[in-house]
Amino acid sequence: MSGERVRHSSLRIGAPLMLVIGLAVSLFGFVEIASAEQELRFSLVRTAQSDSGDFLLGRNGWHEPPPTQHIAILIEHRGSRLLFGTGLGRQIDAQLDAELPWRTKRYANVRPVRDQLEEDGLEIDRIVLGCVRWEHVSGLADYPEVPVLASADSLSYLKVATPPAVLPSQFRHPVRWQSLEFQASPYREHRHSLDLFGDGQVVLVPLDGHGAVGLFLTLADGRRFFFRGDRLERDAGDALENVIALQDANTQASLGFYPRWVEGAGQ
Structure with missing residues (x-):
């Protein structure tokens, strides 16, 4: 028993x-x-590509430069999902025709960021603008309900700039503007910065000229990326030590485009 x-x-x-x-x-x-889900990851959303129509003279003679990709950066971090820039949107043809009907449209294969994300059921919490020029903000009209963060200098530039740099037709809808408040907190070679989540992984910095904003992304594995909000292609001045330039065509090709994600090792 x-x-x-x-x-x-x-x-x-x-x-x-x-x-x-x-x-x-x-x-x-x-x-x-x-x-x-809390870890930072991002994706390069290709909304269109443009051909310059020009040829460049190099060491091996004349050559046609690679197509320029119109990129919006999709960022997920700490349960939030945001866009840095919008690329070309659903209304790009009408927007250009309203201001510059004579201008040749060199872009092709337009796939607005909202169309791509809606196919996967993804919604956006906010949009951060790196620049208010036409090729970076066309998709704002596709997200009229989403808050848009921009630098005070870029909003001032928006009031005085004229086509072709800025197209008033892209801002005829009510925009839910929010001003970015940069802090006197040095980040790398920049005297001011804004740590968007307070953990050093998504950092915005003001750039010289028309209120442009740069974006630093630091993954959990230590890789750091930089994207200039006012350029579609890499410039010689974008070379930073231990930083990967997201404007670089070869980098974009190696990272891939949405729906491919760039994540830290082990995610």
Whole structure:
């Protein structure tokens, strides 16, 4: 009888213990998933590409430069999803025709960022503008309900700039403007910066000229990327030590475009 009581007692203890272990394993898995969702990742959303129509003279003679990609950067971090720039949007043809009907349209293969994200059921919390020039903000009209963050200098530039740099037709809808407030907090070679999430992984910096904004993204594995909000292509001045320039055509090709994500190692 004593042995039976021991066996029955073991069974009674064993079942709750297994339940606790099972719950712990499930909870650990949930924590891992939640942690992964908090980690920074981004994707280059190609909304169109343009050909320059020109040829460049290089060491090996004349050559046609590679097409320029109209990129919006999709960023996910800490449960938030935002866009840096919008690229070309649904109304790009009408926007240009309203201001510059004579201008040749060199862009092609337009796939607005909202169309691509809606196919996957993704919504945007906010948009950060790196520049208010036409090729960076065409998609704003596709997101009239989303707050738009821009530097005070860029909003001042918007009031005085004229086509072709800025197209008034792209701002005829009510825009939910919010001003970026940069802090006197040096970041690399910049005297001011704004740490968007307070963890050093998504950092905005003001750039010289018409209120443009630069974006630094630092992944969990230490890789750091930089994107100039006012340029579509890389410039010689974009070379920064230990920083990957996202304007570089070769970098874009190696990272791939949406729906491919760039994540830290182990994510």
